[in-house]
Amino acid sequence: MATDHVKVAIVGAGTIGLSFAALHLMKNPNCTVTIYDTRPDLKEYMETKLPEFLVDADVKECTSRVSTASSLAQTVSEANIVQEQGPENASFKRTTWAQIEHYAPQEALFWSSTSGIPASEQSKDMKDQTRLIVVHPYNPPHIMPLLEVVPPPSTSQEVIDRTLEYWRNLGRVPVLIRKECTGFVANRLAFALFREACSLVAQGIVSVEDLDSVVQASMGPRWTVAGPFKSYHAGGGEGGLRSFMDKIGGTVQECWDASDKDVKTGSIVVGEKWQEDVCRQTDEAYGVFDTAERDYKTKAVLEAVSR
Numbered sequence: 001m002a003t004d005h006v007k008v009a010i011v012g013a014g015t016i017g018l019s020f021a022a023l024h025l026m027k028n029p030n031c032t033v034t035i036y037d038t039r040p041d042l043k044e045y046m047e048t049k050l051p052e053f054l055v056d057a058d059v060k061e062c063t064s065r066v067s068t069a070s071s072l073a074q075t076v077s078e079a080n081i082v083q084e085q086g087p088e089n090a091s092f093k094r095t096t097w098a099q100i101e102h103y104a105p106q107e108a109l110f111w112s113s114t115s116g117i118p119a120s121e122q123s124k125d126m127k128d129q130t131r132l133i134v135v136h137p138y139n140p141p142h143i144m145p146l147l148e149v150v151p152p153p154s155t156s157q158e159v160i161d162r163t164l165e166y167w168r169n170l171g172r173v174p175v176l177i178r179k180e181c182t183g184f185v186a187n188r189l190a191f192a193l194f195r196e197a198c199s200l201v202a203q204g205i206v207s208v209e210d211l212d213s214v215v216q217a218s219m220g221p222r223w224t225v226a227g228p229f230k231s232y233h234a235g236g237g238e239g240g241l242r243s244f245m246d247k248i249g250g251t252v253q254e255c256w257d258a259s260d261k262d263v264k265t266g267s268i269v270v271g272e273k274w275q276e277d278v279c280r281q282t283d284e285a286y287g288v289f290d291t292a293e294r295d296y297k298t299k300a301v302l303e304a305v306s307r
């Protein structure tokens with residue numbers, strides 16, 4: 001899909017909606033963006049908040065291409081792309097997509113930002129269930145390049161191709177996820193690490209702050225230049241990943257077994273006693289977190305590794 005003269009409709013303008021609006025405005029100078037959200041102060045909220053997402057951009061020029069709408073019908077009636085990031089609630093998404101389908105042009109692309117409700121579930125009340133796909137961002141999408149594109153089996157190849165093309169033209173990294181699954185891929189990986197992190201802190205092996213230091217001083221920088229397979233392939237020497245598994249595979253298995261044991265014994269289940277201690281330690285270590293600093297530094301890292 002060409003990136004010129006694109007009309008983007010943003011439905012739901014919370015954390016993710018505003019970030020996506022900023023992304024389109026910054027990366028596609030020829031697009032216009034219409035925002036719809038049920039909050040009563042939408043216009044003022046958008047005028048105050050959106051500029052915070054327009055990092056290193058011409059704020060006046062970008063905001064000249066954005067408007068708010070007072071109804072869903074008005075928001076989507078001329079859209080080429082409808083992107084939904086309302087509440088994470090299956091019945092809201094089902095109802096909303098059926099309405100959007102009714103009002104939007106026949107050729108418009110339909111993307112949901114959901115963290116976990118499959119498109120095949122959200123599209124149940126739509127007449128044409130081949131149109132809707134998930135485009136799951138890694139928060140915040142105006143900084144993070146990844147977009148997980150998760151089509152249900154019914155989706156047409158044309159919808160997938162147009163979606164991938166649009167994001168590639170904007171310099172993002174859309175990755176096609178081949179099957180709908182719980183949490184898609186990025187969160188599955190992130191939460192696997194998070195489970196280990198919580199478990200190690202809960203067992204008193206390491207503090208919250210020291211665990212964060214371990215990640216920031218090792219896997220963090222490594223993974224910006226090579227993912228886990230490439231990293232361990234490099235780490236195995238001449239024999240690559242095969243050699244790595246021959247040499248360290250026993251330790252890898254012991255770590256996996258130890259981790260499985262913690263889950264099986266119930267010592268690392270969400271909502272159990274350990275959780276309060278981990279949350280308290282995190283509050284004490286960081287208090288209220290400055291996301292502006294996080295985003296500024298992440299952007300600088302991404303720029304450095306793309307040289």
Ligand SMILES: NC(=O)c1ccc[n+]([C@@H]2O[C@H](COP(=O)([O-])OP(=O)(O)OC[C@H]3O[C@@H](n4cnc5c(N)ncnc54)[C@H](O)[C@@H]3O)[C@@H](O)[C@H]2O)c1
Pocket residue numbers: 011012013014015016017036037038039084085086087088089113114115116136137138139
């Ligand atoms: N926050 C994250 O880290 C993250 C990451 C990836 C995906 N997501 C997904 O993005 C979506 C939104 O998440 P969020 O964190 O931005 O939530 P949020 O609560 O910040 O924003 C949701 C917005 O939807 C609006 N809304 C409520 N009812 C509405 C309606 N009927 N029509 C239009 N707008 C309505 C709310 O006013 C609010 O501004 C969810 O599906 C979530 O799973 C979130």
